[in-house]
Amino acid sequence: MSIVSCQHLDKKYKKQYALKDLTIELEENRIIGLIGRNGAGKTTLLKTLAGQIVPTGGEVKVFGENPFNNLKLSANTIYVDDQMQFSLEMRIHEILVAAEMFYENWNRELADRLIYYFGVDRYDFHDQLSKGMASTFNAILGLASRCPLTIFDEPTTGMDYSVRQDFYRALLKDYIAHPRTIIVSSHLLNELESILEEIVLIKNGKCILHESIEDFKEYAIGLSGDKNVIQSIVDHDVIIHEKELSESQVYIAVDNHLSEKDITGLKQQGVQMTSVEAADLSMFLTNDTRGGIDDVFKSS
Numbered sequence: 001m002s003i004v005s006c007q008h009l010d011k012k013y014k015k016q017y018a019l020k021d022l023t024i025e026l027e028e029n030r031i032i033g034l035i036g037r038n039g040a041g042k043t044t045l046l047k048t049l050a051g052q053i054v055p056t057g058g059e060v061k062v063f064g065e066n067p068f069n070n071l072k073l074s075a076n077t078i079y080v081d082d083q084m085q086f087s088l089e090m091r092i093h094e095i096l097v098a099a100e101m102f103y104e105n106w107n108r109e110l111a112d113r114l115i116y117y118f119g120v121d122r123y124d125f126h127d128q129l130s131k132g133m134a135s136t137f138n139a140i141l142g143l144a145s146r147c148p149l150t151i152f153d154e155p156t157t158g159m160d161y162s163v164r165q166d167f168y169r170a171l172l173k174d175y176i177a178h179p180r181t182i183i184v185s186s187h188l189l190n191e192l193e194s195i196l197e198e199i200v201l202i203k204n205g206k207c208i209l210h211e212s213i214e215d216f217k218e219y220a221i222g223l224s225g226d227k228n229v230i231q232s233i234v235d236h237d238v239i240i241h242e243k244e245l246s247e248s249q250v251y252i253a254v255d256n257h258l259s260e261k262d263i264t265g266l267k268q269q270g271v272q273m274t275s276v277e278a279a280d281l282s283m284f285l286t287n288d289t290r291g292g293i294d295d296v297f298k299s300s
């Protein structure tokens with residue numbers, strides 16, 4: 001069943017589109033990675049799904065309803081980011097009590113165990129927590145709420161490496177025991193990749209790709225070898241990324257639709273073929289240029 005449906009969604013701020021004609025359907029009980037560069041529109045999309053932003057055009061449905069100012073949905077949706085704000089008078093243990101009253105599927109035991117494991121002081125005020133500890137606490141709220149739609153927008157900001165690893169592991173373990181739809185946004189895929197079932201790439205406010213993580217890993221192929229050989233065989237349109245290795249040698253990533261004839265031709269002429277790491281591929285596809293930073297240093 002589709003629990004998120006966006007049709008031709010636009011969000012415009014003055015002259016700038018944060019979302020532009022974005023269409024996407026998300027099925028229930030998946031872990032989905034939303035990947036895009038700075039300013040791609042991730043937060044705008046996620047806040048729209050959480051009912052915090054009204055789109056300028058198009059249609060958004062969450063559990064079949066318009067999410068904006070929708071009380072029923074807000075008890076079943078949690079949006080976690082590093083800007084979460086709580087009353088300045090509330091200590092951590094009081095926030096946990098309030099969360100338990102609000103979220104239907106709240107699990108107190110999970111919250112308590114995670115609070116203990118990560119060493120969050122229950123008597124601290126939220127705004128006194130360090131940046132990493134605040135992110136950890138917010139992530140705990142997201143996990144313990146067990147909302148049917150759980151949204152983590154860059155949840156690991158400020159967390160150190162080991163906390164990030166623990167958080168992703170906790171997320172996966174709890175998801176396996178209690179499946180729900182979890183969307184996690186990030187600039188980078190590498191740390192997230194192992195827990196994802198689907199990936200959505202967003203660029204300039206548009207969804208440019210939505211695939212299962214397995215298909216995504218097969219999406220492209222890397223070719224390294226003689227520039228002239230590769231250029232004579234590979235159609236320019238299928239090139240996703242291009243990097244000069246030396247004056248005559250080049251590495252390119254192409255989408256995986258080369259014909260058998262082309263593959264044979266490339267191999268015969270000494271071109272090396274390698275798989276493309278999912279994290280690299282997501283970066284290539286969301287970059288504005290095919291060469292990345294190297295393009296800046298190319299002589300014109």
Ligand SMILES: Nc1ncnc2c1ncn2[C@@H]1O[C@H](COP(=O)(O)OP(=O)(O)OP(=O)(O)O)[C@@H](O)[C@H]1O
Pocket residue numbers: 013016017018036037038039040041042043044045187
């Ligand atoms: N309240 C706002 N007023 C004006 N422009 C905005 C507003 N919110 C977002 N934008 C613009 O919309 C675009 C998308 O922003 P958004 O925060 O959704 O991107 P993002 O992918 O989450 O970026 P980041 O990874 O840097 O957090 C950006 O160009 C941003 O400047």
